[in-house]
Amino acid sequence: MTRVLVLHSGGLDSSVCLASAVAEYGAPNCRSISINYGQRHKKEMNYADKLCSLLNVTRQVIKLPPIEGVMLTDPTIEVPNLRYDQITGVSPTYVPFRNGLMLANAACIAQHEGFDLIYYGAHAEDAQNDAYPDCMFEFNGPMAAAIYVGTYHKVRLVTPLQWLMKSEIVEKGAKLEVPFELTWSCYKGEEKHCGACPTCYSRKEAFIHAGVKDPTEYAQ
Secondary structure, three states: OOOEEEEOOOOHHHHHHHHHHHHHHOHHHEEEEEEEOOOOOOHHHHHHHHHHHHHOOEEEEEEOOOOOOOOOOOOOOOOOOOOHHHOOOOOOOOOOOHHHHHHHHHHHHHHHHOOOEEEOOOOHHHHHHHOOHHHOHHHHHHHHHHHHHHOOOOOEEEOOOOOOOHHHHHHHHHHOOOOHHHOOOOOOOOOOEOOOOHHHHHHHHHHHHHOOOOOOOEOO
16 A cells, blocks of 8 residues: 655645545545645645545645745735746745755655655746756755655655646646646735736646636636
8 A cells, every 4th residue: 555645735736746646546545735834825725625625635734934035925025927937047936945845844754654655746847947946857856865765765756747837737637637726826825816926827828728727716
């Protein structure tokens, strides 16, 4: 019996990742884990709760000391209204080594509680142009090795979306019948998806290119 711990923020990518794990190993063998690092869009975790309830997946939330002074944790810093292809270098919404922190916590829990795999939804589009360096294969490969060695060869890191673009993730989610209305992407964390920040642009374009109906309600 293979047990899977899924890093699940409540966003589109991690929700497809969770659905993939459930399809492969069954809901009783999967657990969703979210990391609260003080993000301004905490409502994504409410969406994660709803999806886990629908899929009958157990859920856990880990609270870390807040990472202060970055755009995703400081509501006084304005989230820019632009597309990822308009960003040069590191994304303004990058949180220093965030994925490393999440994976380290997940690895600790996985080893301690007997999980065999950690799933997380890094993908090719986030890795482009160094926007999110902790989504790149050059980051995930060494992290996978460190987790495997550091857990006495008990836990493996799996990145099932590593080589997929966002539209391909939507296509995969549609095949898995993921209820996309139970996912949240917008970094502003307001009542509706803003429709103008980098993640909203990415989400909207992914549905269009995938030819899948977008159930998201956008403010603009």
